Amino acid sequence: MGVAMVRRRGLAALFGAVVAGLSAPPADAERLDALAAVVGTGAITCYEFEQAVDTMIRQLKMAGSPVPPRPQVERRVLRAKIDEQLQLQRARQLKLKVDDDEIEQAMAEVEQRNNIPAGSLPDVLRMQGVDFADYREQLRRQLLINKVVDVDLRSKIQVSEESMREYYRKYLANPEPMREVRLARILLALPSEPTPERVERARRRLERIRRRIIGGEKISALAPLLSDGPRASSGGDLGWHFPGAMPKPLRKFLEGPVGSVSAPIRLADGMNLIQITDERWHKPKVGKPYDEVHARHILLRIPEGADEATRARIRYRAEQIAQEMKKASDEEFATRAKEISQGPSSERGGDLGWFRRGEMAKPFEQAAFSLPVGGTSGVVETSFGLHIIRVVGRRHVDPNAFEVHKPKIEQQLRALELRDQMPRWLASLRQNTVVERRSCGVAPDHTPHHASGGRSAAPADG
Structure with a gap:
């Protein structure tokens, strides 16, 4: 699975691929030590190589596809494992690392995308016969390869304004x-x-x-x-x-x-x-123009089951804050929100970003859309508690305009360019690394992998 070829959108597919790649019976001691290939400063063991071959054959059978002779599968898998090693060694050259927090975040996304209850991934893996430590290590490798691609390729891809506008004119502006x-x-x-x-x-x-x-x-x-x-x-x-x-x-x-x-x-x-x-x-979807508001807020929560005296005390405090904030600058409002707001946006100075009608609780929406830029509301009550709202900006949005589509267009054009550059980049890594193939009963792969005169005949295609 080439996770280097995708960004985080592939985590659901990554779950299946990593599980498939790790679900294999234990190998004997000799196979654990034997090497299928030495790649620069790294190596591919016969055990991991044969695991990968068995995985590809299983996947072909599950897909109902014809399974070629095993030697042909072995040639393909060996090349893929060599490419993985080349990318991991490039990561070491760049001193790239993946820390535990990144792995935990990736696993949380795997759970979410595969509808696995939070924290249950280790149990799911065990039920499928997968060692959790092996899974984490394979996931770490894949995330590391993704970082290498970020540094060597994605960060250097430039998409011009002209090419984005041309794409928009051709494919999105015309209904x-x-x-x-x-x-x-x-x-x-x-x-x-x-x-x-x-x-x-x-x-x-x-x-x-x-x-x-x-x-x-x-x-x-x-x-x-x-x-x-x-x-x-x-x-x-x-x-x-x-x-x-x-x-x-x-x-x-x-x-x-x-x-x-x-x-x-x-x-x-x-x-x-x-x-x-x-x-x-x-x-192309043709949407109706709409208005958006950019707002901050200070939230005071009312405890569930609070008596009338407690509710009155919290409301009185909220009204005092609202009065203080009427003359405050936006910077002062943000500072106050960080200090006292009890909502998740408090760390951002109460910043809620841009929103349109229908995205907030009705009383909050009505208050926000009735305020001018720089205006501060009185106390607004919703099911979340008591709010004081500051409107930071207003804008009219045409959902059909180029500016709205621009981020997605840029993402698509960057992905196309990455797809074109990836094979050349991998070829350059192969060209600059010496690869020594060993014997696991592997069919010879005649594809050159190094600059010093590898054999030039292409591998057979059937």
Whole structure:
């Protein structure tokens, strides 16, 4: 599972992948010590390698996909494990670490996304025969790889204002329905300056794979074994795309029907084979403009079951605070909120951010939307307690405007660029690291992994 290829959105999938990778019978002592490969300053044991091979075979069977001969699976898995080692060693070079708090947060998100009661993940893992300590270590590795990608790739990706506006004009500003296609691909990565012979070998290999897909084999079953792409372990699935947003060499092909398989296409990241696996018609949502308010508040809670005298005392205090805050600056209001507010926003000076109608309790909403910027309310009672509200700002929002869509557009364009850069980055790590393969009965992998003249024949594709 290439968690380096995704940000936290993949934690639910990560749960399944890590569990699958750890659910295996114990190995004998010799297999624990034997090495499948030495990668730079690290190593891959025969035990973890064979675990990963068995996992991939199980996943193919569960998906109902044809299972290739084991040697072919072994070649693919060995390459994936080598890539994992390369990324972990890069993390050490950068002195990156994952602390316990980050692991705990990731596990909490795994529980939430998989509808597991809070704190129950260790029990769920034990029921599936997974050692919790092993799970934590695998999760730590995956989070560490994600940090490496952040430093080496994500942080350096720049998306121009012009490209975001162009995307908006083409796909969001026009209310007419537009076709989206779901794509899958098999990528054969190429170095930055490949020889013509290397390019031709990749092209011929993809032609053979293309004939297999046209003959009825599923690209989703072939991609985990043959593709160098970051989504290979997910069947090569690239998700949904507008054809016009894809690289120019693909656009004509993407006008074809579902099931179409492209000829080999050379792009920046290597030689690609693309299949259109599904289609849908996207109609941009046209929303009505609305108003938003940015507010702070000071909250005084009323204890459950409080008697009338207690309630009166708390209200009197709230009215005094409201009177004091009428002439206070926003900075003074924020300071006072930090000191005395009993709500979760107190650490932020009572800042509630921007909200629209329907997002707050009705009495709170009515008071906030009736105040001018800089205005302070009297005491407002809701089920949470007694509030004093300060309006910091007001704005009119057009949900169809570029500015509203801009963060999501930027995220999409950055993800596309990361997907293109990832194979080249991995290739550069391989090029600069010496890899020594040992014997676990592994079928030879003839893919070069180091700069000093590795064998150049591509691995067989079936």
